[in-house]
Amino acid sequence: MVREKKAKARKKISYSKWGYIFLIPFFATYLVFSFIPLISTFYNSMFENYRSGLTQIGPNFVGFENYITIFQSDLLKYLGNTVILWIIGFIPQIIISLILAVWFADFRMRMRGSTFFKTIIYLPNVIMAASFAMLFFALFSDDGPMNNLIIRMGLSDSPIRFLTTVWGTRGLIGFMNFMMWFGNTTILLMAAILGVDSALFEAAAIDGAKSFQIFTKITMPTIKPIFIYVLITSLIGGLQMFDVPQVLTNGKGTPDRASMTLIMFLNNHLFSKNYGMAGALSVILFIITAALSLVVFFILTGAGKQKGGSR
Incomplete structure (x- = not known):
């Protein structure tokens, strides 16, 4: 009887509380370094607060006036620049990364020295972006x-002024972003492919499926x-470029x-110590990032269609 009571007491012990305890450091760090600064940024964006020479103007409550001023500026132009620069770098990055990930993870190819090549393609990721930019500035001056x-x-009789043309500068920025991040993307995609049951690839190959069919239908x-x-x-x-x-x-x-x-x-607003305008722009950037991320997520996952279909 005593043993049965002890066994029942052990079964009643709940270990779920330890999960919450281990989550406390994360939520505490998030609260202090992310959530509170986010609320503070939104609060400060409602004030006029800047320096004019040696004179401090504000803080004076102005409501949404900073947001109106931001939207009346060249915000859309700079948003377009940011998206274009991201697309220029991301499209070749995802294509090359997918190709390399499939090659490295293909059990039929059995590539020799794959560890060496993985290290080489990842190396640009550990170089500081500022150093990378200075290197390209010197190379293409x-x-x-x-x-x-x-x-x-x-190929040319006179020097090509890469940094004085719109698409020359954009192309260099996109190429640098591609060089810095395609190695990291390759490692992530390769890890995902290696996590797929190899029996699926073997069965498809036995059934006569071609490489492109295996890639589109399985990978x-x-x-x-x-x-x-x-x-x-x-x-x-890319939005934080x-x-x-x-x-x-x-x-x-x-x-x-x-x-x-x-x-x-x-x-530029932070450098000029216009904290109200900088706060407003930070909030707008946060909203744009969240909105675009949700749009991409729902489009690729088809969450909206699945929800509608379930009704």
Whole structure:
């Protein structure tokens, strides 16, 4: 009887509380470093607060006036620049990363030295973006190595001014973002493919399925959750693009502000100590990021169709 009572007492012990206890550090960190600053930013965005020379103006409550001023500025132009720069870098990034991930994870190819190649393609990811931008600035300057090579090969009689044309500058920024992040994307997609049961690929190959059919019918549907994660995190990172165009254009977004991003626009307000406008722009950027991420998520997952179909 005593043993039965002890066994019943052990069964009644709940370990679910430990899950909540282990979550406390995360929520405490999120509360202190993310949630409270977010609320504070929204609160400060409702005030006029800036410096004019040595004179401090404000803080004076102005309501949504800062938001109206932001929307009357070139916000849409800078949003368009940011999206274009992200697309230029992301499209080749996802294509090359998918190809490399499939190659490295293909059990039939058995590539030799795959570990070495994985390390090489990931190396640009550990280089600071500012250093990367300075390197490209030196390489593609008017008297840089690239122009010297082009002239010696007879492809042009005079130096090509890459950084003075809109698409030349955008192309370099997109190419740098591609170089820095395609290795990380490849590793994530490869890990997702390796998590798929190899019996599915073997069965498809035995049934005579071609490589493209295996990719479209097995690989992509099974790694869809990771693909959505990569797309959304890349979109968020693209909207927060700052260091590469900032260093490459010296913070001016030249030429004709065609490479000025939203975070560079925000940085200009912070540099001028216009905290009210900077707060308003931060809130707008947060809303844009959340909205686009939700749109991408619902489009790719078809959550809306599934919900509608269930009715």
